[in-house]
Each structure stands twice: as structure tokens, then as C-alpha cells.
Amino acid sequence: MIVHPLTSREVKLARRPDETPRPEHFEIVTSPMPRPSAQEILVRNRWFRISISARLMMSAGAEDIKGIPFPPIKPGDTLADGAIGEVVSAPSESGLQPGDFVSHHCGWREYAAVPLNQCVLLPSGPVNPVAYLGHGWTAYAALTRGVQVRQGDTVFVSSGAGAIGSMAGQIARRLGAARVIGSTTSHTKAEWMKTALGYDAVIVIGSTPIAELLADAAPEGIDVYVDIVGGEHLQAAVEVARQGARFVLLGALTAELAAKGATKVAPVELDSFQLIIKGMTLRGYSADNDPDAFNEWLQHLDEWQQDNGIHLTSSKFTGIESAPQALHEACLGRLKGLVYVEL
Ligand SMILES: NC(=O)c1ccc[n+]([C@@H]2O[C@H](COP(=O)([O-])OP(=O)(O)OC[C@H]3O[C@@H](n4cnc5c(N)ncnc54)[C@H](OP(=O)(O)O)[C@@H]3O)[C@@H](O)[C@H]2O)c1
Known part of the structure; x- marks a missing residue:
């Protein structure tokens, strides 16, 4: 049985970068374990995406940017992005079980309380994070x-x-x-x-x-x-x-x-x-x-991979503390494909 800690770490913006975000613009904060409400599930994140859009959304005036599916980030905010996590606990009517994998938008943290209607259950079996988090x-x-x-x-x-x-x-x-x-x-x-x-x-x-x-x-x-x-x-x-x-x-x-x-x-x-x-x-x-394109893509991915060959390109970082460096390198153009963190 997995014993979960009493605390969880997350990445917050410490101050806005003028140019490329660097690790010193962020802080890794230890917070009490999130307490899910009746309509939330508690998730232990296993992978989350790093998007260079974070750079724009942490700039001054980002609140005025409309139409980007990415929240504005101000100093003190925890960053967020696509993530895949393992259900720790879920309301009984949700049909979710501990150990199920779900995708959601509360990345950049180890554990998250995620509203039920913002979680998508992934098929059982091994999860390829690049297929789900990638573009x-x-x-x-x-x-x-x-x-x-x-x-x-x-x-x-x-x-x-x-x-x-x-x-x-x-x-x-x-x-x-x-x-x-x-x-x-x-x-x-x-x-x-x-x-x-x-x-x-x-x-x-x-x-x-x-x-x-x-x-x-x-x-x-x-x-x-x-x-x-x-x-x-x-x-x-x-x-x-x-x-x-x-x-x-x-x-x-x-x-x-x-x-x-x-x-x-x-x-x-x-x-x-x-x-x-x-x-x-x-x-x-x-x-x-066009959200319907997502499942169609997954079907094609299966075929194309069996067909010898579509290359799911990614750059993987490990541990929550590596996330600010991952964003820094992504913004400098040093990386390839999907950039993500494994926890
Ligand atoms: N419309 C949509 O549905 C949708 C969805 C997701 C994201 N987006 C947008 O699509 C864009 C690309 O996202 P992505 O995650 O795929 O990014 P990305 O292409 O992975 O971005 C990083 C790459 O951009 C290149 N780059 C660095 N500095 C640059 C500069 N000054 N000018 C031009 N290129 C530079 C570098 O590659 P090289 O060194 O190889 O040039 C770097 O590795 C973003 O604007 C994002 O907001 C759109």
C-alpha cells in the first residue's frame, strides 16, 4: 500500500521575469496535502507538461490576454499545465478508483485536488505520457x-x-x-x-x-x-x-x-x-x-506506431525541482518535442 506524505510540493512564481524565465524566478513551496471537497478528487501527479506559453502568461498584463487556454500567472501563483496523475481518493459516485490514471490541468505540483468535471479517465494499462500530454x-x-x-x-x-x-x-x-x-x-x-x-x-x-x-x-x-x-x-x-x-x-x-x-x-x-x-x-x-480530434489521433497513433514508425519526440526532466530549469531550457530553444516532468 502506498503511504502518502502529509505535505505536497508545488512550483510558484516568485517574481516576473523580464526576459527568459530562470530558476530564480520560481520557488518550490511545501504545502499541506490538498483536501479535496465533495466534488473533487485527490490526485498524485506522475507527469506534467512544460509549455513555453507560461512565459507569456507570467508577463505583466497577461490578465488582458483573452482566448489562450492558459491562466495568467502572477507572483505567488502556483503554475498549472496539463498533467497525468494517479487517483488517491475520489467521491464514490465518480466511478473512479484509487490507482486509476486521469488527465487534468493541475500540473506543476506533486498532489492536486482536481474538480471531478475537469478529470478525464485514461484507459487502463501502461500510460505513455507523451501520447497524452504531447501535441x-x-x-x-x-x-x-x-x-x-x-x-x-x-x-x-x-x-x-x-x-x-x-x-x-x-x-x-x-x-x-x-x-x-x-x-x-x-x-x-x-x-x-x-x-x-x-x-x-x-x-x-x-x-x-x-x-x-x-x-x-x-x-x-x-x-x-x-x-x-x-x-x-x-x-x-x-x-x-x-x-x-x-x-x-x-x-x-x-x-x-x-x-x-x-x-x-x-x-x-x-x-x-x-x-x-x-x-x-x-x-x-x-x-x-475540435476535441473530437483527440481520440481520432490516439487511434491513428496506434496504427502508425505499429506501422513502424512515428517518433514521439520528448525531453524529459525528473523531479518537481527540475521544472523551472525545464521551462528555462525550453524557452532558450535547447530542447526537442514535448517537454515534461516525471515525478
Ligand atoms: N493553436 C493551437 O491549438 C495551439 C496549441 C498549443 C500551442 N500553441 C502555440 O503554438 C506555439 C508553439 O508551441 P510549442 O509548444 O510547439 O512550441 P515549440 O515549437 O516547442 O517551441 C520551442 C521552440 O521554438 C523555437 N524558438 C525559440 N526561440 C524562437 C524565436 N524567437 N522565434 C521562433 N522560434 C523560436 C526553438 O526551436 P528551434 O531552435 O528548433 O527553432 C524552440 O525549441 C506557441 O505559440 C503555443 O502557444 C497553439
Whole structure:
């Protein structure tokens, strides 16, 4: 029988970072074990996700940002993000048993009292945290609902080694793309993206204009662009787009990861002549609007894994005390795929 402690540790924001969050901006606080109310379950977290969106949501003025499924974080707040935990106790009418695994949004802490209606029971058996916490489903939803990839398409994925990007390239291929191009800032990552993730070409962002790099990698243009970055990437993708190109806009990392600190606006100058002449579609998209895509993604993941091969990329940290460092490294672009902490 597991004996649970009387206390639980959690990560709080100590002070707002001006630039990249570093471990000294956080404190690990020991609190009494949470006491669940009649409509809550007590969960022992086993894994939680680290999202770079935390950087934006801990910046001054984050309370005014609407539409991001991520709470604003002010000094003294405990951080939160997707997590998977083991049920310790649950109301009898819930049907949940101690030892069941549930997903919920109270990460960044060892134990959590989670409202029953915010828990999703996972199937019994071994849990693969990367399948549930990762952004494979976001990428899948974007490529099946945000845009539809067609046989023979050339697809470009920005931040192609990141949490969404590392999955988007692979999924686009399985949905029929003939050529898949990614972007990154690192030559080492670029090589790995070709060998492990199957990108046909990877452009490495540096001093050469992105439009030039992309024109070399896609001499016949692109049909689909998965935009995770905005800014110059988006401008360049418009320049090399083919007739009827479809863009799905998921994120604006140029604003979220701006060197001088996260900003909540991501302006970009686009050539509207190009959009009109090429009959292009640009669609802003949030996977949260298509929750049905999640189970569909899990089914495909099963098939594609048996089929030899979809790579669930992740960077794992261990222990609650490692979480601030994990966020720091994620924001610096040192990591690949889903970043998560195992407890
Ligand atoms: N629409 C949706 O449904 C949805 C869902 C979840 C998240 N999002 C959004 O999607 C975006 C990506 O999320 P993610 O978790 O997949 O992030 P991510 O791609 O894993 O982000 C980290 C990577 O961004 C790259 N990067 C670092 N600094 C950058 C900069 N200044 N400009 C551009 N890229 C930089 C680095 O990769 P390289 O070194 O390899 O370039 C880094 O490893 C975020 O804006 C997030 O809010 C959208």
C-alpha cells in the first residue's frame, strides 16, 4: 500500500521575469496535502507538461490576454499545465478508483485536488505520457481540421523540432504530403529532424533571409504551411506559396519567445497582392475547438506506431525541482518535442 506524505510540493512564481524565465524566478513551496471537497478528487501527479506559453502568461498584463487556454500567472501563483496523475481518493459516485490514471490541468505540483468535471479517465494499462500530454493531437487536428493535407502536397512546418512541429511534419507525411520541409535554428537539430522525423529538407534560420532558404528548399513552392512562429517565417511562406496554398496559423513564437521578453502582439507585414493572386487561405486555428480530434489521433497513433514508425519526440526532466530549469531550457530553444516532468 502506498503511504502518502502529509505535505505536497508545488512550483510558484516568485517574481516576473523580464526576459527568459530562470530558476530564480520560481520557488518550490511545501504545502499541506490538498483536501479535496465533495466534488473533487485527490490526485498524485506522475507527469506534467512544460509549455513555453507560461512565459507569456507570467508577463505583466497577461490578465488582458483573452482566448489562450492558459491562466495568467502572477507572483505567488502556483503554475498549472496539463498533467497525468494517479487517483488517491475520489467521491464514490465518480466511478473512479484509487490507482486509476486521469488527465487534468493541475500540473506543476506533486498532489492536486482536481474538480471531478475537469478529470478525464485514461484507459487502463501502461500510460505513455507523451501520447497524452504531447501535441501530436494538436498537429493532427491542424492538418485534418485546420487545413486538409492532400496527396502530393508540399508542406512547410516552422519550429519543426518543437512540441507541435515535431509531430506535424510526420503526420503531414502520413496524410499524403509528398515533400515535407521544416525549420529550426540549429544545424544539429536539422540533421536529427531529417533522420529521426523524416523531413526531406530543413532550413536553418540564421543570417540568410528565410524567403531565400525556403525558395531553395521548395523550388516549386509550398501548398500547406503550418505556422507556429509568425513574423518573417509567415512572410516568406506567402512569397513561396503555390496557387491555392492553405496556411494554418497555430502559434506566434516570434512574440512569445522574443529575446527582450514575451509580447502579446505578433505583427507581420504580408503582401496582400500575393494572397489574392494566389487565391490563398490563411486560417487561425485552435485545436481546443475540435476535441473530437483527440481520440481520432490516439487511434491513428496506434496504427502508425505499429506501422513502424512515428517518433514521439520528448525531453524529459525528473523531479518537481527540475521544472523551472525545464521551462528555462525550453524557452532558450535547447530542447526537442514535448517537454515534461516525471515525478
Ligand atoms: N493553436 C493551437 O491549438 C495551439 C496549441 C498549443 C500551442 N500553441 C502555440 O503554438 C506555439 C508553439 O508551441 P510549442 O509548444 O510547439 O512550441 P515549440 O515549437 O516547442 O517551441 C520551442 C521552440 O521554438 C523555437 N524558438 C525559440 N526561440 C524562437 C524565436 N524567437 N522565434 C521562433 N522560434 C523560436 C526553438 O526551436 P528551434 O531552435 O528548433 O527553432 C524552440 O525549441 C506557441 O505559440 C503555443 O502557444 C497553439
